[in-house]
Amino acid sequence: MTTPSGPARGAGPEPTAGGAAPFGQPDPAEQLSRLGRSWTWVLGAAIATLVPGILALVWPDVTLHVLAVLLGLYLLVIGAFRFVAVFGREEAGERVAGLLVALLFVLGGVLCLRNPLQTIAALSLIVGGVWLVSGILGFYAAVATKDMPHRGVAMVVAVLGITAGIVVLALPTESAQVLTRLLGLWLVLLGVAEVVLALSWRSALRRAGIPGRTRPGAET
Template sequence: MTTSPGPAPSAGPEPMAGGAPSAPDPADQLARLGRSWTWIMGAAVATLVPGILALVWPDVTLHVLAVLIGLYLLVIGVFRFVAVFAREEAGERLPGLLLAVLCVLGGVLCLRNPLQTIAALSLIVGAVWLVSGIFSLYTAVATRNLPHRGAVMAVGILGIVAGIVVLALPSESAQALTRLLGLWLVLLGAAEAAVALSWRSTLRRAGVKGSRDETGTAAP
């Protein structure tokens, strides 16, 4: 899951006193990318794709499922790491950074031992979803002037429920676990897509580069 970016800043590099533009700051570039609605949509697609694959391919082996989930967690970890820089206050970045590390760690554990038990795989995914949901819900409640608070709150609640369900209802077979994880991935991905579209609408109303997002990519 992807947390919501902060208010849309002005686009373009800040000029120096002498009139020449300053050198691009990597952190600023990551912040601009993390605030882009297309980046949030990319995280949604990264969640939807493995969910759809799991639903249309329910007879996948536990080995393949572990690899699929491991890659998903690694990719989501990268999206969350970039989204951390979208937070304007440095103190707000630590929870997101810890969550990105948790996602990457979970992905590494899945890929390092793909022949692990169903219970271990459920524990890893359930714990990541639960912590991620709590963080998203906290962001929605604590962040002031959040333009799409309801959508972010829905993503957080959905993540918490998904984590609890996976942890509390251990599957007895790889097929049952595949269907369960596939269903939750599709639901989470759809909710994140709604957040991305809401953020796109907010950027357009704010007049950020007219009809362009924060990275300068023309919106379709």
């Protein structure tokens, strides 16, 4: 998961000529920017990754149809988290990469949900492809982002995503049970890594003097 970066912004919207929100009314873009930069938002995305992973591991006999629905919902939810995080980016290149990742997750979720009779190969292709491409884009963002306070953790999360994508795409699975365990394991690993990323970002905010209870203007 990629994280927004850059200097802290003000607590409220700044009026601009011609396009400012009326006085006293919050600016939606500014609110989304502050939300996307909050460490709690990163933690929420991590939990949204952990939950389906744990369910897949404790429920190995899940049917292929239920697994497709579970993965589809996971991809849609994470896509929404990534979309909001885009508003927290400072540079245009970061926003483009983040938007592509968000769209990729949403597209993968739609593909998982649109056909209730998914095959094992189709699910592997969708989820593995999403993880691989998003991991590559996340690694690029971690390398290209200036002054990222937790670059190493973000790169580890990206490498995990790339590895997960390659493993799911490369290893043939003969049953829904095997695929469920494989995807559940990787979801848990990715979720734990993103929890570490969220906690690292919280520490960075505290070092910068920004209270963790607020939704800061600077923040995978």
